[in-house]
Amino acid sequence: MVKARSAGSRLLVDDAQVVRASALDVARQAGVSSATVSRVLNSPERVDPHTRARVLEAVRQLRYVPHGAARSLRSRRSWMIGAVVPSFEYALYARTTSALQRRLNAQAYSVVVAEHHYDLAKEMSVAAQLIEHGVDAFMFVGLDHAPELFALLEEHQRPYVLTWGADPRSPHPNIGFDNAAATHAMARHLIALGHRRFGLLSAEPQHNDRARARGAGLRRALREAGLSLDARHIRYAPISLRAAEAAMSELLMLPDRPTAVLGTNDVFGVGALLACRRLGVRVPEDISITGVDNTELGETQQPGLTSVATPIVEVGSAAAEHLIARLEGRGWERCLSLPVQLVFRTSTGPAPKLRRSMR
Amino acid sequence: MVKARSAGSRLLVDDAQVVRASALDVARQAGVSSATVSRVLNSPERVDPHTRARVLEAVRQLRYVPHGAARSLRSRRSWMIGAVVPSFEYALYARTTSALQRRLNAQAYSVVVAEHHYDLAKEMSVAAQLIEHGVDAFMFVGLDHAPELFALLEEHQRPYVLTWGADPRSPHPNIGFDNAAATHAMARHLIALGHRRFGLLSAEPQHNDRARARGAGLRRALREAGLSLDARHIRYAPISLRAAEAAMSELLMLPDRPTAVLGTNDVFGVGALLACRRLGVRVPEDISITGVDNTELGETQQPGLTSVATPIVEVGSAAAEHLIARLEGRGWERCLSLPVQLVFRTSTGPAPKLRRSMR
DNA sequence: CTGTTAGCGCGTTCAT
DNA sequence: ATGAACGCGCTAACAG
Numbered sequence: 001m002v003k004a005r006s007a008g009s010r011l012l013v014d015d016a017q018v019v020r021a022s023a024l025d026v027a028r029q030a031g032v033s034s035a036t037v038s039r040v041l042n043s044p045e046r047v048d049p050h051t052r053a054r055v056l057e058a059v060r061q062l063r064y065v066p067h068g069a070a071r072s073l074r075s076r077r078s079w080m081i082g083a084v085v086p087s088f089e090y091a092l093y094a095r096t097t098s099a100l101q102r103r104l105n106a107q108a109y110s111v112v113v114a115e116h117h118y119d120l121a122k123e124m125s126v127a128a129q130l131i132e133h134g135v136d137a138f139m140f141v142g143l144d145h146a147p148e149l150f151a152l153l154e155e156h157q158r159p160y161v162l163t164w165g166a167d168p169r170s171p172h173p174n175i176g177f178d179n180a181a182a183t184h185a186m187a188r189h190l191i192a193l194g195h196r197r198f199g200l201l202s203a204e205p206q207h208n209d210r211a212r213a214r215g216a217g218l219r220r221a222l223r224e225a226g227l228s229l230d231a232r233h234i235r236y237a238p239i240s241l242r243a244a245e246a247a248m249s250e251l252l253m254l255p256d257r258p259t260a261v262l263g264t265n266d267v268f269g270v271g272a273l274l275a276c277r278r279l280g281v282r283v284p285e286d287i288s289i290t291g292v293d294n295t296e297l298g299e300t301q302q303p304g305l306t307s308v309a310t311p312i313v314e315v316g317s318a319a320a321e322h323l324i325a326r327l328e329g330r331g332w333e334r335c336l337s338l339p340v341q342l343v344f345r346t347s348t349g350p351a352p353k354l355r356r357s358m359r
Numbered sequence: 360m361v362k363a364r365s366a367g368s369r370l371l372v373d374d375a376q377v378v379r380a381s382a383l384d385v386a387r388q389a390g391v392s393s394a395t396v397s398r399v400l401n402s403p404e405r406v407d408p409h410t411r412a413r414v415l416e417a418v419r420q421l422r423y424v425p426h427g428a429a430r431s432l433r434s435r436r437s438w439m440i441g442a443v444v445p446s447f448e449y450a451l452y453a454r455t456t457s458a459l460q461r462r463l464n465a466q467a468y469s470v471v472v473a474e475h476h477y478d479l480a481k482e483m484s485v486a487a488q489l490i491e492h493g494v495d496a497f498m499f500v501g502l503d504h505a506p507e508l509f510a511l512l513e514e515h516q517r518p519y520v521l522t523w524g525a526d527p528r529s530p531h532p533n534i535g536f537d538n539a540a541a542t543h544a545m546a547r548h549l550i551a552l553g554h555r556r557f558g559l560l561s562a563e564p565q566h567n568d569r570a571r572a573r574g575a576g577l578r579r580a581l582r583e584a585g586l587s588l589d590a591r592h593i594r595y596a597p598i599s600l601r602a603a604e605a606a607m608s609e610l611l612m613l614p615d616r617p618t619a620v621l622g623t624n625d626v627f628g629v630g631a632l633l634a635c636r637r638l639g640v641r642v643p644e645d646i647s648i649t650g651v652d653n654t655e656l657g658e659t660q661q662p663g664l665t666s667v668a669t670p671i672v673e674v675g676s677a678a679a680e681h682l683i684a685r686l687e688g689r690g691w692e693r694c695l696s697l698p699v700q701l702v703f704r705t706s707t708g709p710a711p712k713l714r715r716s717m718r
Numbered sequence: 719c720t721g722t723t724a725g726c727g728c729g730t731t732c733a734t
Numbered sequence: 735a736t737g738a739a740c741g742c743g744c745t746a747a748c749a750g
Contacts, residue, residue, distance in 0.1 A: 020515060022727060033737045038729055048735060063514065068492040069431035070727035073742050078428065080471070080492060088457045094447035098474060105473070105485070110492050112439070112471045114464070115457060126464070133427040133439060133469050155422065156379060241655055270659060277661075296600055300629060302636075302661050381743060392721050397745055407719060429743035432726050 021062035029058035041066065078134035081323060083113045084123055085141050089239070090267055092293060092312065093141055096163060099316025100139055107324055109136075118239075120146045120207050131156050137323045143167055143174060143209040159326040161319050164312070165209050166337035175318045175336040179210050179292075182308040182340045183217030183262060186290050189342060190260045191225050194351035195288060198222060199233040199251050199258035201244055201268040214264040214292060233258050237268075244271020245278070252279050252287075259287055259351045266291035266298035269305045273347065284349030294343050304345030311338040380421035388417035400425060437493040440682060442472045443482055444500050448598070449626055451652060451671065452500055455522060458675025459498055466683055468495075477598075479505045479566050490515050496682045502526055502533060502568040518685040520678050523671070524568050525696035534677045534695040538569050538651075541667040541699045542576030542621060545649050548701060549619045550584050553710035554647060557581060558592040558610050558617035560603055560627040573623040573651060592617050596627075603630020604637070611638050611646075618646055618710045625650035625657035628664045632706065643708030653702050663704030670697040 027034040032051060039047045040055040047055075058064070072078040081104055085093035101111040112135055116123035124146045127138065131152065138153065138160035145162070150172065153160050162174040187198070198218065205212040215234075222229055232254060235247035244267055251257055252275060263269035269291025276283050283289055283303055291298045291307040298305030318336055325332045386393040391410060398406045399414040406414075417423070431437040440463055444452035460470040471494055475482035483505045486497065490511065497512065497519035504521070509531065512519050521533040546557070557577065564571040574593075581588055591613065594606035603626055610616055611634060622628035628650025635642050642648055642662055650657045650666040657664030677695055684691045 023729095024727080034728080035730080035737060036735085039736085042729075046735080051735080063511075065487060065491050065515070067432070067727050069428045069437065070742090071729075072428035073426070073432055073744090074727080074729045076742080078492070088447070088453040089450060091448060091450040091453060094450060094453045098447045101472075101474065105488075108488075110471055110473065110488055112469055113460075114469065115460065128424060129464075129467075129469055132424050133437070152422075156424070241659070274659060297656055297659070300600070300633060300656070301659065382745095383743080393743085394722080394745075395720060398720085401745075405719075410719080426743050429726090430745075432728085433743080433745045435726080 020067075021064045022067070023064070026055065026058045026062055026064045029062060030054045072134050077327075078136055079108060080110050080112050080133070080135045081320075082127065082130040082135040082138045083111050084127055084130070084138060085113065085115055086118050087115050087239070090295065090297070092265070092295070093164075096141070096312045096316035096319075097139075099313045100320045101316075103317050103320030104324070109324075118203075118208065120144070120149075124149045124152070128152060131158065136327055137161075139163060139319045139323065143170060143172070144207050144212075159323060161322045163315050163319050164310075165213065166335055168335045168337075170335070173322065173332070173334050175315055175322060175338075177310055177315070177338050177340050179213035180217035180220065182292055182310065183214045183264070184221045185217075185340075185342055186262060186292070186306075186308055187218045187221030188225075189344075190262070190288060190290070190348065191221065191227070193260075193288065193349065194353070195258075195260035196227060196351065197233070197256065197258040197260070198227070198229055199235075199261035200229060200264070201235050201237065201247055201251075201261060201272055202264040203239050203268075204236045211264050218262050230258075239265065239267050241267060241271045241274065244268045245274045248272040248275035249279065252276065252281055257287075259353075260348070261287065261289050263289065263291045266293050266295040266305060266307055269307065269347070270297050270301055273301050273303075273305065283347050286352055288348040288351075290348060299345070301347070303347045306345045306348040307343050309341045309343050311340070314338055379426075380423045382423070382425070385414065385417045385421055385423045388421060389413045431493050436686075437495055438467060439469050439471050439492070439494045440679075441486065441489040441494040441497045442470050443486055443489070443497060444472065444474055445477050446474050446598070449654065449656065451624070451654070452523075455500070455671045455675035455678075456498075458672045459679045460675075462676050462679035463683070468683075477562075477567065479503070479508075483508045483511070487511060490517065495686055496520075498522060498678045498682065502529060502531070503566050503571075518682060520681045522674050522678050523669075524572065525694055527694045527696075529694070532681065532691070532693050534674055534681060534697075536669055536674070536697050536699050538572035539576035539579065541651055541669065542573045542623070543580045544576075544699075544701055545621060545651070545665075545667055546577045546580030547584075548703075549621070549647060549649070549707065550580065550586070552619075552647065552708065553712070554617075554619035555586060555710065556592070556615065556617040556619070557586070557588055558594075558620035559588060559623070560594055560596065560606055560610075560620060560631055561623040562598050562627075563595045570623050577621050589617075598624065598626050600626060600630045600633065603627045604633045607631040607634035608638065611635070611640055616646075618712075619707070620646060620648050622648065622650045625652045625654040625664060625666055628666065628706070629656050629660055632660050632662075632664065642706050645711055647707040647710075649707060658704070660706070662706045665704045665707040666702050668700045668702050670699070673697055 023034045023037045026037045083097050088094045114126040141164050143165040165176040203211040237243040237247040272289045291305045294307040294309035382393045382396045385396045399411050442456050447453045473485040500523050502524040524535040562570040596602040596606040631648045650664045653666040653668035
């Protein structure tokens with residue numbers, strides 16, 4: 001690469017720009033000092049309108065782009081926010097990230113994303129990497145995280161917000177919804193339909209508070225109805241259609257298989273539908289299937305998957321608001337719980353044994 | 360915030376760390392100079408194993424995290440890569456980004472993502488924002504971009520690679536697949552099944568080379584078969600199930616509606632299936648429907664959506680390889696075209712008029 | 719193999 | 735309202 005600029009030379013408008021223009025170049029072009037250029041960009045009201053116009057014209061001519069690293073080094077703010085999510089598959093967390101980004105971009109923040117593929121140690125290391133890159137604040141998914149992660153955030157004084165879960169008693173700021181209430185309501189609905197034998201299809205609950213809370217909601221509803229969940233009717237699997245379908249197939253082979261199977265998200269629900277389809281089990285006549293998160297994947301199945309609509313987009317916007325408020329020194333809430341809503345479709349119906357008597 | 364460090368004081372291991380440790384702190388702790396600390400971190404082989412061990416121990420004790428902004432400012436590399444995609448919805452581009460990130464993270468790069476929602480002016484402005492943040496290189500989706508974008512990249516000497524399209528004659532490095540060939544092959548398949556009246560469901564082709572190429576592939580196959588595409592059988596719509604369903608409903612209302620409708624991606628294909636379902640049109644008996652990209656959304660429909668598998672994950676990995684090679688000064692190819700493959704499911708069948716004679 | 723020195727580009731004093 | 739001078743934390747260049 002050619003070094004086109006020699007010490008003291010002026011970078012004229014029509015120069016071949018092999019080196020990017022600096023604030024000093026802009027200053028010379030406008031006949032002011034670099035301090036004034038900085039002021040025009042960061043606190044324009046503190047500079048005379050005429051000089052301001054001259055500077056902005058020079059900025060335009062030289063197509064000056066401030067050097068973010070230098071700015072960050074000096075001002076100790078990078079205007080970057082880290083979003084650390086489990087995965088982009090199935091567009092679940094991606095939709096939250098997208099909403100976060102939309103809101104933050106409007107305030108000139110950029111979003112740096114990283115996936116950890118449901119590995120909390122990996123989550124810790126990507127967060128460290130992002131801190132090194134200087135991100136000002138973080139959004140994480142879920143309430144379960146490595147203690148070392150919180151220590152790291154504390155040590156580096158980085159604001160953060162946990163999402164996709166809501167716990168008023170948590171010491172960590174969180175914005176989400178009541179995962180247990182979602183499945184609790186769903187289970188009550190199924191119990192009212194006469195179901196007594198339930199199955200659960202879930203992600204591994206260890207280190208995954210969403211899966212754990214969603215399972216707990218089901219268990220609580222059953223307990224309240226004097227029922228219980230047979231351990232043989234529980235299957236944990238990775239979050240993928242294939243794995244969910246395989247797990248559901250196992251449940252269907254059981255001699256006393258459940259009449260209602262609750263998936264802790266729509267991927268499990270749809271995987272269950274696929275298994276039923278392949279094995280010739282009729283839904284909802286023979287068995288009822290439900291999901292959580294109300295995705296288009298579930299909505300478009302036949303039968304349509306009964307699910308719980310979770311406010312995953314709103315969570316992203318609210319997380320952005322929260323972080324902006326903190327970075328600007330404004331007040332903020334420690335916990336925000338947004339409502340969920342059951343969405344009834346045709347994958348649920350009366351329990352088989354009771355069909356006749358309920359008609 | 361308390362300033363815990365006074366000039367010249369040593370930051371001991373058990374100090375309350377209110378200020379993050381700097382390379383100088385590590386150097387003092389290890390009894391070396393800050394330059395040696397830098398060397399241990401950036402070219403460890405150039406430092407004596409004993410000193411290296413002492414430095415690393417100090418790094419560990421002080422939980423030192425290098426200051427990325429200072430490093431970027433000095434070394435003129437940020438170790439950040441920008442990934443600018445149209446959208447995260449439907450996990451299409453998200454899967455490519457995810458693969459890119461997986462590969463780049465392994466080389467200590469972080470990925471900064473931004474969406475432009477199919478707006479090339481917005482794309483230009485987010486790219487400028489990312490340059491300001493100092494990203495070293497870019498991945499973009501598609502071959503169509505604002506000329507100003509390329510000027511900006513050129514001016515700032517940022518390597519970039521275009522993806523999801525392959526054009527050997529393009530001056531811009533690109534990694535993707537032959538979008539026209541995908542729909543061309545699909546159309547030939549449908550023609551062989553006896554179809555003569557085709558419909559096209561597509562994203563707005565202006566400024567969207569994928570949509571344009573996919574439409575062109577269909578047109579070419581028809582031309583080669585002595586057929587043509589009736590303008591009334593073409594519908595452009597935003598990429599969403601709702602919009603696709605509405606557009607398809609219009610086609611179905613036509614007196615001489617097509618017997619085969621090609622969606623330029625699976626979202627259009629599934630939207631078309633939904634419209635048929637709602638209006639009681641049988642697939643594939645009354646009409647054949649196809650998509651592109653072979654998503655699980657299409658795969659799980661009934662009937663399963665015939666589609667074209669595009670190597671969107673491989674494109675992400677290859678893009679990462681390409682950028683790493685360039686950033687490390689190694690050689691690289693200007694164009695890489697990966698193969699696509701038809702995936703036959705049950706949304707396609709013989710054209711209605713020919714059913715009897717073909718059996 | 720290691721230390722000294724200088725400066726990356728900006729924002730922020732403190733002057734005027 | 736504007737300019738001069740300094741330093742953020744790090745790494746490249748050079749010397750030893």
